[in-house]
Amino acid sequence: MNFLRGVMGGQSAGPQHTEAETIQKLCDRVASSTLLDDRRNAVRALKSLSKKYRLEVGIQAMEHLIHVLQTDRSDSEIIGYALDTLYNIISNDEEEEVDDVEEENSTRQSEDLGSQFTEIFIKQQENVTLLLSLLEEFDFHVRWPGVKLLTSLLKQLGPQVQQIILVSPMGVSRLMDLLADSREVIRNDGVLLLQALTRSNGAIQKIVAFENAFERLLDIITEEGNSDGGIVVEDCLILLQNLLKNNNSNQNFFKEGSYIQRMKPWFEVGDENSGWSAQKVTNLHLMLQLVRVLVSPTNPPGATSSCQKAMFQCGLLQQLCTILMATGVPADILTETINTVSEVIRGCQVNQDYFASVNAPSNPPRPAIVVLLMSMVNERQPFVLRCAVLYCFQCFLYKNQKGQGEIVSTLLPSTIDATGSSVSAGQLLCGGLFSTDSLSNWCAAVALAHALQENATQKEQLLRVQLATSIGNPPVSLLQQCTNILSQGDKIDRRGSKIQTRIGLLMLLCTWLSNCPIAVTHFLHNSANVPFLTGQIAENLGEEEQLVQGLCALLLGISIYFNDNSLENYMKEKLKQLIEKRIGKENFVEKLGFISKHELYSRASQKPQPNFPSPEYMIFDHEFTKLVKELEGVITKAIYKSSEEDKKEEEVKKTLEQHDSIVTHYKNVIREQDLQLDDLKQQISTLKCQNEQLQTAVTQQASQIQQHKDQYNLLKVQLGKDNQHQGSYSDGAQMNGIQPEEIGRLREEIEELKSNRELLQSQLAEKDFLIENLKSSQTSPGTNEATASARDSEQIAELKQEMATLKSQLISQSVEITKLQTEKQELLQKTEAFAKSVPVPGESETAKTTDVEGRLAALLQETIELKNEIKALSEERTAIKEQLDSSNSTIATLQNERNKLEGDITDSKKEQDDLLVLLADQDQKMLSLKNKLKELGHPVEEEDELESGDQDDEDDEDEDDGKDQDHI
C-alpha cells in the first residue's frame, strides 16, 4: 500500500484532484445510498472513470465494489457494472491498448498496479469464492465480466488464485461448465480462463481433464473446422497443450481415451491447397506440437512408445508423411512436420520401418529418406529445415540396427547401383561430407555417425568403403578421405565456418573409432594422422581452435584407449610417450577437458533435437555429448598411467587373464561336475521315485497279504464254526448219543431179562421134572393114588396155570427184546450214517486252506523278491551317494584353489596400489624439486605456460587454469 500511495502521490499532483473528489463522492453514494438505482448509477459512473483513473478508483472503490457483489446479487445490472469496474482496475490488457504511446516505464508501473490490486482482491479468499459463485449466474451481464475478471486475476497472480480455486469446493468443475455455454463469447473466454487456470498446475490440469475437457475441446475444434478454424481453435489447442505438456497422467488419459485417433483429421490438409492463412499455419503448428508433446523423448519411455504405436495404428503417422511429401506446404509447417515425424518414429521399430518404406510421389518414386537428405545437403534450403531433416534421420536410426545397416550398405561396393540412375542415401551423405558447404559437411558427418552409433558391425563395414576421388588416381578409403580433409582443412575454400567441417569430421571419426580396435588400426595405419593430431594439440592457437584441439585430443585418446597394439609403431605405450614428449600429459588432459566445458556442449546434451538459433551454434551433436561423457574420464585415466604401470597392468592383466583362464578352466570343470551332479541328482531322484513306488507296491502287497491273512483267519474262524457245526452235529449225535447209553441200559435190561428167562426156564425145568416124578408115582401106587392123584391133579392144574402165565410173560418179554433189538439196530445205523456224513464237509475245508496257504506262499515269495529288489536299490543309492560325496569334495578342493588364486590376485593388486603410492610420492618430490629450482631462479621449462595466456577469458575454466596462471 505504501507503494501505491507513492505512485498516487506522484500522479495526483495534477488536475486529477477534482476527479479524486468525484470518485470519493461516488464511493460514498455506493456505500450509503439506500436506493438501488442510486447505487447502480454510482457504480456505472465509477466504471466509466475506472479506465482513465484506474489507480484512484482502485484504491477508493474496491472495497465498496466487493460489498456490492456481496449484497446486491439480485440485481444483475449493478453486479455487471461492479465486475466490469473491477476488471478495468485489475486488468492490464486494456491499458496497453489505450495507452500504447506511453513509455515503457509507465507500462511496467501499470503492470505492477494490476498485480497490486489483484493481491488486495485475493487477500480475502472469500472474494474469489464469491466470484466463483457469481459465475453460476446465467445472466450474460454477470457471467461474461465475471469470466474476464477471473481470467485477469489468474494472469496477474496465477499460483495464488489457482490455489484458492483448487481448495474451494467444486471450483474447477464449475469453471469447466463454461465450455458448455451456448453463447460463444462466454465459451471462448472460458477457454482463455481455463488456459490461465491450468498454466503450470498439474493438479488443476488433471481435474480439468477429468471433467471431460479433452472431449469438449476436441469437439469445439471439430466444430470450428479443424485447422481451418479461427482463433478459437488456436486457443483450444493452447489449452490442450497446457493440459498435456509434462503431465504423464493426463497424457495417459488422453491416450486411453482414444483421443489420439481424433487428431488424425487435423492433418488431412493434403493437396487441396485451399490456401494457407496465417491462422491455419498457427493452428497446424500447434497441432503438430501437440503430437510432439505426446511422443517427446523426455517422456517416460513406456508412455512415448505406446503413443507412437497408437499413432501408427490410427494412421496419424501416415497422414503426417503425406504432408511431408505434399507440395505447396509452407516451409515452417514442413519443418515442424519433419520434427513431428521424427519424434513419432524415434526408437519405435514399426514406425521406423514404415518411414523407410515411404516414397515421394516423384517419377521414378524415390524413398522419402533420400528426398529429405537431398534437402539436408542443399545449401539453398532454410537452416531450420536442414536441422529438422538431420533430426529426422537421427530418429530414424535411433536404436534401429536394421536402418543403420541399410544406410551403410548403400555405400558398400557390392550394393552400389552401378547404373547411377538413382541417388542413394549413402551417396548423398558422401556428397555432403565432401562438399564445399561446411554446414553440409557437419550434417552429413553427424548423420553418418548416427549410422554407426552403438553398432560395431557397421563401424567395420564402413571401413570397406572406397571413394574414387579423381580419374586416374587410385581409390581412397572413406576413412582416409576424412583424415585428408581434416588435415588440409585450411586450404580448401569453403562456404561457412571452417571449424564446423573439422568438428563434424572429428565427431564422425571419434564415433567411428570408439569401441572398434580395427578402425583404430586403420586410422593409425596412415602415418600422417598421429603427427597431425599431436601437432594440432600441441599448437598454441586461438580460442576458436580450442574446441578442435579438444576433439583432436579425444580422437588421439580413443586411438590409445581402444588400441589393440597390433601396429608396432603405434602401440599404446609409444603413443603415450609421444603425448608426454610432444604435448605433456597435463596439457593433453586440459585440452581434452575443453570439450565438455564448452557452453554449447551442455546445451546439446539436454535434448536430442539439433536445435540451433543460428548456423554458428551448430557445433555439437546430442549423441556425441554422450560419447564424450563416457570417454573423457577413462581416457584421462589411461593417459596418466605411467609406462611401468601400464606394463604392470599389462602383466597383471596377463596374469589376470591367465588366472582368468585357469579360473575359467576350473569353472568349466566345475560346470561339468555340476552337470554330472545334476545328472546324478536326477538319477537319485528317479531312483528314489522308483524306490518309493516299489515301497508303496510292497506295502500294498503287504496289505494284500494282510488281507489274505485276514481272509484266511476269517476262513479259519469259519472253519472253526463249521467244526462247531460239525460239533453240533456230533453234539446232536451225542444228544442222540444218549441212545447208546439207553442201548447199554437196554442191553442190560435184555441181559437181565435173559437171566430172568433162564431163571424161569430152570424153574420150569425143575417143575417139569417134578411133574414127571409125580406122574410116575401116580401110576405105581393106585388107591392111594386116587386121592393122591386128585390132589395131584389139582396141583397140576395150578402149576399149569402158573406155567401159562409164565409163558405169556416170556412171550411179552421176548417181544419187548426184539423191539429193543430193532431199536438198537436203528440207532446203530443212524450213528453210522453220521459217521459217514461228517468227513464230507471236513474234506472241502482242507481244500480251501491249502489253496490259501498256496497263495500265501506265493505272496511271501513275492515279498521276499521285492525285499531283495529294495536291497539292491538301496545299495545303488549308497553308491550314488558316494559318488556325490566324491564330487562334492572335488568341488571343495577346486574352490580352495580358486580362493588361493583370488588371494594371489588381491596380492598383486596390493602391490600395484603400493606402486601407485610410490609414484605419487615421486611426483610430489619432483614437483617440489621443480619448485625449489624455480625459487632458486633456475629456469624450468614447462609447456603449460605457453597456453595460459589464452585462457583468461574462459569463465568456466578459472579453477583449472588457476594453477597455470600462477606461473606467469
Place this chain on the structure above:
Amino acid sequence: MTYAYLFKYIIIGDTGVGKSCLLLQFTDKRFQPVHDLTIGVEFGARMVNIDGKQIKLQIWDTAGQESFRSITRSYYRGAAGALLVYDITRRETFNHLTSWLEDARQHSSSNMVIMLIGNKSDLESRRDVKREEGEAFAREHGLIFMETSAKTACNVEEAFINTAKEIYRKIQQGLFDVHNEANGIKIGPQQCISSSVGPSTSQRNSGDVESNSGCC
C-alpha cells in the same frame, strides 16, 4: 478399441490402505510392495467385459492424505463408481469410513455406486477389523462389500467388475442418464442406446451382482 460404455471410477480412502496398489493390480496385474505416496491424483484404465459388452473403465486413484482432500473432492461429481477402501489391519482406517462416505455423498451424484473394500486380506494374522464389521457397515449404508488383497490379487478383479455390473444394472433400470457425461458414464462410439437396453438382460444381471466369490 471400441466399447459399449465408459465408466469413470474413483478410489478413495485413508492413506496407505492400498488404493494405488489395487489400481496397479487391476491395470497391470502386478504388485508394488513399496509405498509410494500418491500426489494428487493418478490415472489408470482397463477394458472389462460384462454381459458380453466391452466396458472401458477409467479410474482415478486419489491421494489419501488429508492435505489433498480438497483436490480429490473435485473428482466425486464426475464419477459413476467409487471404491471406498480401508485396511483390515488398521482399525482407524475403518473408523474414518463415515467421514469419507459423507464426503462422497455430499459431492457426488446420488446414483454413484460405492463399493466398500477391506483391503490386505492376505494379512489375516494382523487383522484388526472383522469381516462381519465390514459387512455390517456396508449393509447399514447400502454399499457393496468385498475383502480384497492387492498383493495376492484376490478379489481385485471382482471388486472392479462387480462395481461395473452394478452401474450397468442401474443403467438398465434407467437410473442413470447416460447422455449426461457429468454422471461419469459415456456411451461408446457407434453405440446406440436403444440397442443396449433390454429388460431381459437386466433381469439376468441383477442376480450376478450380489454373488460375491468368497476366496478371501
